[in-house]
Amino acid sequence: STKPGRTILASSVSNTYADEITSKVESLRKERPNGPLLVGFLANNDPAAEMYANWTSKTCESMGFRYELRRVEEKDFLEEAIIEANRDNAVDGIMVYFPVFGNAQDQYLQQVVSREKDVEGLNHVYYQNMYHNIRYLDDEQQLKSILPCTPLAVVKIMEYLKIYNSLLPQGNRLYGKKCVVVNRSEIVGRPLSALLANDGAIVYSVDINNIQKFTRGEGLKFQKHQVEDLGPFSNEMLKECCADADVIITGVPSESYKFPTEYIKEGAVCINFSSHKNFDESVKSKASLYVPSTGKVTISMLLRNMLRLVENRQKMNLL
Ligand code: NAD
Structure with a gap:
C-alpha cells in the first residue's frame, strides 16, 4: 500500500546529537577521567521506569558517561539518599523515577534534588525561567538555564x-x-x-x-x-x-x-x-510525518542537560 507520508523514529533524531554529546564528554577528561556520573533513583516497581532506567544506562555507557542505578526499597529513605548524592562531589547528575508516592510528596522530592545536578530540569527555578521565557540563570548570561527534558x-x-x-x-x-x-x-x-x-x-x-x-x-x-x-x-x-x-x-x-x-x-x-x-x-x-515515540530523544536531552550542568558548575568553580 502507498502511504503519503513517512514514519520517523526517535533514534534518527537522537543520532544527530551523538557527536555533540560524545565530544563534550571527551573534553571533560581532565575533571572526569571515567566520564561524568549520572545517578538514577528507583523507588517504585514500575516496569516502565525499569525499562527507561535500562535504556538510560545503555545510552550513558555508549556515550562515555557512567550510570549508577540506586534502588531504594523503602520510599521513606529516598529523601536522605538524594541529599547524600547532592553532597557527593563525584555525582554530576541526579534523576528520580516518578511516581514514587504518587501524590504531592513527589513534587517535594523533585525540589530536594540539587538544582546544580537536576538533569531532568524539574527544579522550580528552571520551570519559572521556562514559563517566563528566560534563558539564563545569571545577569551576565554565562549560566544557561535547564529545560525539562521530555x-x-x-x-x-x-x-x-x-x-x-x-x-x-x-x-x-x-x-x-x-x-x-x-x-x-x-x-x-x-x-x-x-x-x-x-x-x-x-x-x-x-x-x-x-x-x-x-x-x-x-x-x-x-x-x-x-x-x-x-x-x-x-x-x-x-x-x-x-x-x-x-x-x-x-x-x-x-x-x-x-x-x-x-x-x-x-x-x-x-x-x-x-x-x-x-x-x-x-x-x-x-x-505527513509520524513520530511514534520520543523516549530516545528524551535520554539524549538528559545527557545534554547533564553536560550543561557540569559546564555551569565549572563556571561557578564548583568542580
Ligand atoms: P499524567 O497522568 O500526569 O498526565 C496525563 C495527562 O493527559 C493529563 O493532563 C490528563 O488530563 C490528560 N489526559 C488523560 N486522558 C485524556 C483524554 N482522554 N483526553 C485528553 N486528555 C487526557 O502523565 P504524564 O506524566 O504526563 O505522562 C504521560 C505519558 O507520557 C505516560 O505514558 C508517560 O509514560 C509518558 N512519558 C514519556 C516520556 C518520554 O520521554 N517519552 C517522559 C515522561 C512521560
Missing part, C-alpha cells in the same frame, strides 16, 4: 522535522504554526505548550477537563505566552482545534486511548510521547 525532546524533534523555520528570527520560529497538545501534566504537557507558544505557535492544550489556548498574542506582541480558557473538553471542540492544526502531539497514559484519526488534517505532523501508542495505524494515511 518537553525539550519534543521541541528538538520538531526542529528535526523542520516545523521550526530557521529563516525566522530565533524565538519566533513557530510563528503561524498551530499545535494541539493532548496532555497538560506539570511534567510534560503544560511546559511543552508553554515552550511552543513562547516560540510563536498557537497551542491548543487539551486535558480531560478542558481546552486552553496558549499564545503570545496578536503579532506575537507579548514576550511570553498567555493562557486563555476555551471551555470544558468536548470532542466537538477538539475536532475544531484540529481542523487547521499543523502538529498534533499526544501523551495520554492509557492503553485504550486512540486519537481520532478523522480529526487529523491531511499532511499534519503527529508525535506521540506517551509510553502507549496513542495513534493507531490509520494515522499513517493522514500524517
